[in-house]
Amino acid sequence: MPEFDLVIRGGTVVTAADTVRCDVGVRDGRVAALAENLSDGKRVIDAGGLLVMPGGIDSHCHIDQLSSSGAYTADNWESGTRSGLAGGTTMLMPFAAQFRGQSLRQAVEDYHQLADGNALSDYAFHLIISDPTEAVLGQELPALIKDGYTSFKIYLTYDSLKLNDRETLAVMETARREGALTMVHAENHDVIAYLTDKLLAAGHVRPEFHRVAHADIAESEATARAIALSEVIDVPMLLVHVSAREAIEAIRRARGRGLRVYGETCPQYLFLTEDDLLQSGWEGAKCMCSPPPRDKANQEFVWNGLTDGTFQVFSSDHAAYRFDSPKGKFVGGFDDATASFKKVANGVPGLEIRLPMLFSEGVRTGRLSLNRFVELAATNAAKMYGVYPKKGTIAVGSDADIALWDPELTRTVSIDMLHDNMDYTPYEGRQVTGWPVEVLVRGETVFRDDDVIAPAGNGRFVPCEPPQMAKPLGRPIHGFSPTTGVFSGW
Numbered sequence: 001m002p003e004f005d006l007v008i009r010g011g012t013v014v015t016a017a018d019t020v021r022c023d024v025g026v027r028d029g030r031v032a033a034l035a036e037n038l039s040d041g042k043r044v045i046d047a048g049g050l051l052v053m054p055g056g057i058d059s060h061c062h063i064d065q066l067s068s069s070g071a072y073t074a075d076n077w078e079s080g081t082r083s084g085l086a087g088g089t090t091m092l093m094p095f096a097a098q099f100r101g102q103s104l105r106q107a108v109e110d111y112h113q114l115a116d117g118n119a120l121s122d123y124a125f126h127l128i129i130s131d132p133t134e135a136v137l138g139q140e141l142p143a144l145i146k147d148g149y150t151s152f153k154i155y156l157t158y159d160s161l162k163l164n165d166r167e168t169l170a171v172m173e174t175a176r177r178e179g180a181l182t183m184v185h186a187e188n189h190d191v192i193a194y195l196t197d198k199l200l201a202a203g204h205v206r207p208e209f210h211r212v213a214h215a216d217i218a219e220s221e222a223t224a225r226a227i228a229l230s231e232v233i234d235v236p237m238l239l240v241h242v243s244a245r246e247a248i249e250a251i252r253r254a255r256g257r258g259l260r261v262y263g264e265t266c267p268q269y270l271f272l273t274e275d276d277l278l279q280s281g282w283e284g285a286k287c288m289c290s291p292p293p294r295d296k297a298n299q300e301f302v303w304n305g306l307t308d309g310t311f312q313v314f315s316s317d318h319a320a321y322r323f324d325s326p327k328g329k330f331v332g333g334f335d336d337a338t339a340s341f342k343k344v345a346n347g348v349p350g351l352e353i354r355l356p357m358l359f360s361e362g363v364r365t366g367r368l369s370l371n372r373f374v375e376l377a378a379t380n381a382a383k384m385y386g387v388y389p390k391k392g393t394i395a396v397g398s399d400a401d402i403a404l405w406d407p408e409l410t411r412t413v414s415i416d417m418l419h420d421n422m423d424y425t426p427y428e429g430r431q432v433t434g435w436p437v438e439v440l441v442r443g444e445t446v447f448r449d450d451d452v453i454a455p456a457g458n459g460r461f462v463p464c465e466p467p468q469m470a471k472p473l474g475r476p477i478h479g480f481s482p483t484t485g486v487f488s489g490w
Helices: 075-087 103-114 134-146 165-178 189-201 207-211 218-234 243-258 276-278 283-287 296-308 354-361 370-384
Strands: 004-014 017-026 030-035 041-044 051-054 056-058 091-092 095-097 124-129 149-156 181-185 237-239 261-265 402-412 431-441 444-448
Touching: 004 030, 004 402, 017 041, 041 056, 051 370, 056 354, 056 370, 075 091, 075 276, 075 431, 075 444, 091 431, 095 103, 103 134, 134 165, 149 165, 189 207, 189 218, 189 276, 207 218, 207 276, 218 237, 218 243, 243 261, 243 296, 261 296, 276 283, 296 370, 354 402, 354 431
Parallel strands: 004 041, 004 051, 056 091, 095 124, 124 149, 149 181, 181 237, 237 261
Antiparallel strands: 004 017, 017 030, 051 402, 402 431, 431 444
8 A cells, every 4th residue: 555645746845944855745634754755655746846835824815704895705715715726825814704783703603604615725714803892802702712713803993893992902901811813904093084084075086095095104103003002911913914114114113122013914015006096997996905005115115024024924815896796896886976985895806816926026036035935925824823833834744735836837917817706806917927736735636737626615614723923921011910910010
């Protein structure tokens, strides 16, 4: 009998730590051996000339989700995971979203009804907390954390989602006590609302004015405030979809002071600019997201954040709203007489192209090493959210979630080649070099020859452990710990 179920032979194995030419032996869905000249398995994949890397983890995406604006994402669990696999991503981590007045536990159960039996790849859930009542923070959230939902997102903006500072502190205190990680959408709601009202009153309604309303200072102020609140509670925190130079610098300063403040950015801040909002008609709405794309010079600060370690995570923030649907970008349908940027659903698609574009513009240009690419693609997210080393690496005992990449394969991005349910991509016509050509989940091929062959229900829910990155530092404010009530003296 062959020793292995599968041998991936002759490729270059790349992890966050190492790059080595060797074979990979897989048994029972897990990596069983890494060595030269392994004996044949029941199945052999010739990986000569290919890079053998961990399957990507997209730890911030919106799948099968109703937004606070009433828009509904184009991608359900089948199409979202299908698109992910075609782009080398073998695990998604979207959000079970609580609406105000709703039980958090019920939100999770409802989301499982959508995902279970439909996902093609493995998945975990973050939570979105919009109504942090005593029952939610005292009972539901601690129980859910113990059940494997160990990260949650809060918003400092959007009418139906935003928390005030006192509520934010209460959520962070629960995260500290229970060993969970708080993710923060940091924009100043009142600044955005004030500028929006002034712009609309002056007749400035087109997509480019979304960029004006969501000014850099709205992001940088809220980022600095979120950092200050996390310091009061002495709890680590992740700032999501960071776009602006000033916000990046605030994170860098906080980390320089020894705070456990983490950062995430996304493709739209590397590959789109505010000029993309200026397209004719309402085409610019296709590139609207929050925070918005900034100017060209700002892109270099985002790249610098990726290369110098200010950002630990690179996620798609895939929020795919169709241009032609009344449940999409223009909720209720488009009406030229009343259209305004305020009525456009915020979000852009990017799940499938997240990794190829980062490889093409990061690795091939020399900005990122292969090992740093793997960190950003998979390993750091696995560590951040408590699924490492089961996911996010190629190591003995890890799940055999593996993507085989052809670093020389050049393709032109087009909506016709993508596997999601969208009717556009903001990256249409972009030439990209470096694509996955075969993808495996737990040792089984799920994508090959541009064809996703995984059956519906192939994906499994993965409970998350309390992240090591969520441990507090033990730095009380002037000798007082508000979470314990202990005062240690001046």
